[in-house]
Amino acid sequence: MTTSARPAQPAGTAPVARPRRLLDVRTVYAEPAALALPRGQQVVARWPEAEVVEVASALRIPAVHGDDASVERWVRTKTEVLALGVRKSMAARKNDRSANWIAPSLSNGCAMACAYCYVPRHKGYANPITVYANSDDVVGYLQRHVARQGVKPGPDQCDPAAWVYDIGENSDASVDAVVSDNVRDLVAAFARMPTAKASFATKHVNRDLLTYDPRGRTRVRFSVMPERMAKLVDVRTDPVRERIAAVDDFVEAGYEVHLNLSPVIVHEGWLQEWAELLAQLDDALSPRSKTQCAAEVIFLTHNAGLHEVNLGWHPKGEEALWRPDVQEAKRSHNGMENVRYRARWKAVWVQRLLDLIAERTPWLTVRYAF
Template identity: 30%
Template sequence: MTAPALPGALSPTRLWTPKRVLVTRSAAERPHGRRVLARLEAAGVSDVELLPGDRLPNLRGDGDRAAFMAAKDTLALVVPPASKRALQPIAPSADWRLDLAEGCPAHCQYCYLAGSLSGPPITRVFADLDEVLAGLDGYVGRGSVTSGTVARGGEGTTFEASCYTDPLAIEHLTSGLARMVEHFGTHEWPGPIQLRATTKFDDVAGLLGLPHRGRTRLRFSVNAASVDRRFEGATAKVPGRLRALSTVAAAGYPVGLTIAPIMPVEGWQEEYGELLDAAAAALPAGADLTVECITHRFTPGSKETLLDWYPRTKLEMDEARRTTKRGKFGSVKHVYPRETMGELRGWFEAALADRLPQARLLYWT
């Protein structure tokens, strides 16, 4: 199959502008909080409310569609509880979850955050980034997902920055990812480390000149064309993400493809084959590439939330067509049946070996 050519001209980058910004008193006092406020002003965001204390107003509304959209258009600059500075493991991605924000302005109809975050879907940016970065040395060498393992020990101690947000979606307003990249690249660490971030956006210009020293792996979440078109609203489209991948790889960053969520849509072999061919065409020679494959799954809670958020969605969430998996604490997750999973995994492993032989498949889930 001939790889489709990537468009030569860069399409306009999708940049989110919140309609409302709420800033707690403690956040406005933090150095990172003041930097974010300056960037918001430079971006022309006019509705910025400085709160008298550290409690956000009630943002739940009355549960209608307008309340949901108002929440998605709101950014809150806050200082999270001190307990959040105690990092948690985030298998199978990384040793530790490193949050610079929670929430995302995109409109992906399968959104994983629907089952992970409670309350209205606003984007909360954390103003204590400097303190968090200053406290990371004690985590080096203590992880169990990559550091010290046979399969992925070469990655060192890994820190995942995109568990509960898309850091590039808000980077033009916060510069938080750039600050992370620079810290990871210039700090004298007690052992090998790696910052990891994945995104559905393509505004990478602010990351290109940073002293990253190869310690940040930038991954781009990609999918079949029909999945991108139908279910990934308010994101940069996949061709733009692949151009961004090419650009950061040329700047010396290790890169990755997060193929997620994989769905056996009609003609899926052809569509995902075209995706892999486009990725191969985008990569410069010698690029350090990893791949992560994540199939679509949902929980009863996430299904309820997503149907509330996107009542007209055509996303398949039929429990009768799935296998139920139960966690050790009784959690329920609906995944594809074993036969479907086996077919998907077999095809992807063979296709990756054929189309992207230089890539290292980190995990399949």
């Protein structure tokens, strides 16, 4: 690991405004190949005071991911550290749940700190943003992959007509757009693909995205949950009321906007809290937003390893998330050993929430629930 000379700032590039609450970058750990690319230089230029440290791998930084003391600096690391790498593998993974395909991501990790997030389960003791500088390679791969699919033969739960590609499985694209132009590139690319859509879930209202030109080919999924629980476990995210207030603006800007009702966390009084949230949605959204809206309902999945990490920085949240009295082991579709609500009880709870949605927000189509 060596400290690198800062690369020359690309012509016409200047530091941009960014939310200091989320990002006040002091150190950029960078693969040399990423520093040689224009996008890598753009990222470094946005934090001109940050130290640039060369590393062999942006996903395996001993001082960040391998140090168990990093748990105590969980939020501080997310604020002050970026990793910069080059995406080496290109593969779109079949999904057919939220999206037809999971796109090769242009980032990994997040500046926000949702206590239930599955991404840190893979990374050790810290989970800052890792951004990939070879955006042209990823965009080119996706263009070829979409072309090979041809016209979608019929509707499915992902979309009536378009192949849907999730571009933010391991990150929050609204925050990624603060770091670089990778998200802008993806939105622009899908705007030119008549048979496909990009899709990403977010808990951050980045109004810079309203200046993009999505042409209806990017689906933004605002994640919402009852405010009281969000204050406990949605650490560093924008308030739920602000996410709801942004829906109409994003629809007007040319995005398709859906809702992620997730995660659903069961506790005493949980269903009443969801009834209040549904009433808030019904009052806030315009008729146009309601007409094009749909939702995913996702009950909490947790993980023993993440539970142990969380105890080191946010034990209060684990009182709601780690409930052995109502949870059981499960192997998720990605092969991970996790815990979920016991299947017999969960089936009842899912149906109760679906019945509530049908009663309180009949305009809201549920694409799937699990």
